Amino acid sequence: MITGSFDYHQPGTLQEAVALLAKLGDGARVLAGGHSLIPTMKLRLAMPEHLIDLQAVRELKKIQVTGAEVCIGAMTTQAELIASDELHRAAPIVRETSLQIADPQVRYLGTIGGNVANGDPGNDMPALMQCLDATFVLSGPDGERSVQAREFYEAAYFTARDDLEILTEIRFAATSGGYAYEKQKRKIGDYATAAAAVLLGKGADGSCEQASIALTNLADTPLYCEAASAQLVENGLTEPSVDAAVASAMSQIDPVDDNRGPAEFKRHVAAIILRRAIQQAWARA
Amino acid sequence: MSKQTINLNVNGQSVSAEAEPRELLIHVLREQLKITGPHIGCETTHCGACTVEMDGMSVKACTIFAIQAQGKEITTIEGLGNPDKLHVLQEKFREHHGLQCGYCTPGMITRAHRLLEENPNPTEEEVRFGISGNLCRCTGYQNIVKSVMAAAEELNTTESAS
């Protein structure tokens, strides 16, 4: 399994990277951790003429927690996300999710930017980002702009990112309350059969003050479940309310048949996994 | 595409190779630098037979272009010990029968090495989770886990004794 030939570029700054991408155009791809792109290239499903490796762009590698605001550079690896105690205090769901991605070796190189930007519905970070209501910062020839994670995904491998833009940063508010990322998979290294990210805030009176639900690999994009989230805030965590929230989320999903099983199975498992995630998050709230 | 010079520090030695940008680190190590300890098992980032250490990270050398490793420190199984002084992991894998055909072993030991660097006193569960990027078809992992646990214990004993 050998990739096609390409020219390799290693810009030292974001500005250089953006300029290179603009100059090289269609035939160029940005290389982050490479753990989605390189296997695709080895299958010759992608044959870029130029690779722009972002590893030397130092400004893209950072985890900053400023008050209630979290800012993560796109080139931050999953291993770094897991290792950061500061990030864990600010948003523990990130470590919980990151540990369920791929395997240790992949997590050393796989980046958050690569995971959210390539639009693979199997990736875990996109739903997490929707759950966190994260903002993606994109830099292109026309400067910088922001897109909400909940608006970013259009279809499998199609996102709001323009081909000439680089996803540079991810920002979200620190979380409070309970959290859970539940994922069913066949083995370590597998994509989700179904996975759910849930954040719940519990009021002093036991009411649900805040809820956010998103799902992985159950449609051709990650799914933010707005109605289901609202349902829990409105009616709390009673059994009928959770039932209604799950039912609402399930009305959004559109899983496909694959080696993990047919859509019918995934629909059933998705509901179970979401329910467990809600229960776990509530127990932690 | 033309070849470029790639400078690496492999097992403490500065080395260089001429390679096209698309040449994978595993191929440059094995074909040019004659470092044949790391193996190729799947080529799709699943099996971990090609695991090496790169700047303190366990990585799968089949999913890195050599040029991405420009200027980096690489440690392979060949760099962990030598016939006169084996690494404790190498000894413990033998002692606890942590290998059979030997094909996954270099990657497995190299991975276990990094695991113990980061977590010198792992539980069995942490070892199992920590080596889950390395497949083995022969051992059923039971003796591999035993070997890694035994190595951790010995390293800790030596540490506290000194």
Place this chain on the structure above:
Amino acid sequence: MSATAESVQDRKAALKGLGTSRKRVEDARFTQGKGNYVDDIKLPDMLFGDFVRSQYAHARVKSIDTTAAMELPGVVAVLTAKELEPLNLHWMPTLAGDKQMVLADGKVLFQGQEVAFVIAEDRYIAADAVDLVKVEYEELPVLVDPFKAELPDAPVLREDIADQKEGAHGARRHPNHIFTWEQGDKGATEAIINEAEVVAEEMVYYHRTHPCPMETCGSVASMDKVNGKLTLWGTFQAPHVVRTVASLLSGIAEHNIRVVSPDIGGGFGNKVGVYPGYVCSIVASIVTGKPVKWVEDRMENLSATAFARDYWMKGKIAATSEGKILGLWCHTTADHGAFDACADPTKYPAGFMNICTGSYDIPTAYLAVDGIYTNKAPGGVAYRCSFRVTEAAYFIERMIEVLAIKLNMDAAELRAKNFIRKDQFPYQSALGWEYDSGDYHTAWDKALEAVGYKKLREEQAQQVEDFKAGKTRKLMGIGLCHFTEIVGAGPVKNCDILGMGMFDSCEIRIHPTGSALARLGTISQGQGHATTFAQILATEIGISADEITIEEGDTDTAPYGLGTYGSRSTPVAGAATAMAGRKIRAKAQMIAAYLLEVHDNDIEWEVDRFVVKGAPERFKTMKEIAYASYNQAIPGVEPGLEAVSYYDPPNMTYPFGAYVCVMDIDVDTGVSDIRQFYALDDCGTRINPMIIEGQVHGGLTEALAIALGQEIAYDELGNIKTGTLMDFFIPTSWETPNYQTDFTETPSPHHPIGAKGVGESPNVGGVPAFSNAINDAFRAFGLTHTHMPHDHWRVWKTANDLGLHG
């Protein structure tokens, strides 16, 4: 007295012989990254070969245009069937008496089939050139379901033999039919089935899978045109057979071919067959005059070399209402893919499937197997298995459970009621085998006691109640298995491969200073032969295992043998080793007697020396004898101390075991969790308990993989769906449990040291144990049988079909 006794003990321990958990001598190089596998071989001017493969499962090849590939700098040659035809190498014989295309000859019959072979200066250029070869196909209707192979509208796959009414194994009734193999008494069995009080019926499918060793297959061929010698390194589980085949195919005299199996990164049956890659690397080296390497990648491995299983086994089992089994009937539809490339002894087109009466005293039985062509990869290899014994064991161990349900009887009790009793051995089975030895009841009782079987059943019953009461969504499965293996193929009178009798061999040289070199016809792929064969010899000849070098795999030096697969190394080559050792000892006895100036009969063997009877202070050690054999003229005795044994086993060996698996199943997600796995193995005399235990762990993990998810699956167009390790299930350390191992020891009466072989037992017994646990979990809800692999969705579906999701 005690001092002498102690020193005998000490000397015995110093030998590190039989029964010692000796550390492996192989490990030094493997743990230091100094193994030498085929892809590690690098020769001057070596070229690299890569295949153009078919993306279609069935298509006519209209044209192959290699122009653009040939124009790519660094490409040396492109071979197609057209280039191979003048050499008569465009087809090759298979081990099963069929023939197989080396490169597509007019049509392709499975996805991934070899169409052209590109030879280039390195693997990068070769890969680019593969993309430049233009092949024009005309798609043909695809046959993937073996049950549709003989329908009127079925496409004819093998046009080359469409008109042949007679195949290698008898009559063919249809162009897509390969053979029918019948064993046992059909009439008598059907009469029993018709009249019995209780008959249980089931279709038991053992799905298609793949051995998938960590190292894929590969070869390096180097034709030395000056000396006319061909050297072929490769991943060969049977190097001597490869040499003979290579000679017959290429016309190069056998003495001019040297085949070398270097270190092999796991075989599990994948590396028994002869593959187009091997042949093409040889031809390429002959054509180019340079060494040529071919190494397949993982996707090629999974899609083109050596699938295993794919047996549809329809069974009927008859019993009295008290549970005494009276008869067993089985009809198997065997999906062989595009070519019959099974690696079975010639007379056994369905391998040892006729061991399907298992551990039970079943007086009457009948087996028929129909081999069928489909548009899938060829193979049918014995994946950690002795020629279809895994299929047989799975079949009978499922049928026993199905019968237990029908009888409303505990499955452990039903087994115990029907085991062949200890006093019945040697036991003649209804399907023609003579089981050499066994003590099934003892093993079974030990296993049930070890796991607390009665308590487990009580807990399970309680859990079923709790489930019905809505208190839990989990169910508990208890998977039982008592298997009998048949290994050590085999007696030359009925076992051969391509006409070569399935003996094996050992050649020993004792050096003047008393260390030794032994060479065998087998080849280790991780089993630790260099360690264990030295142990056998240490006990036989009284030289420490540490002073014995074992060599295998080089046909220029090793004696002819049939190789390592089917758990045959210990039963056959291990026996040869012991026998050659005994020849050494016999000669040593003559030398010792001469040195001690007594008659041969006046001395006796004691651990590492010959001692004069009644005068223990007068002795000669094997080391002294060895030295004397080189430096003294002994009347009537040739100088030196060497021996050779070619061992033709009188019978197969029959290892057995009792396994219990306890599984917790999440009914809502289909996720199963192995709570406990107990494995008792009886492999006769135990040579190295550490290695035995390691083999059991590994075999059980392969069994786990197969039972719970590992499959080679195709869609209706014959596209492979499980071509990478993302989808082809190999459990990691995280999904794999710890196993509890145990043993009984019933030596084989006909093997020189009583050993039976163990490598495959855990796979043979493990698969039914895992599968029975899944099936058993749902027994209380009316399930009789559900097919493997029991991955999440299939387990979920089983629960769903039973109405357990409300």
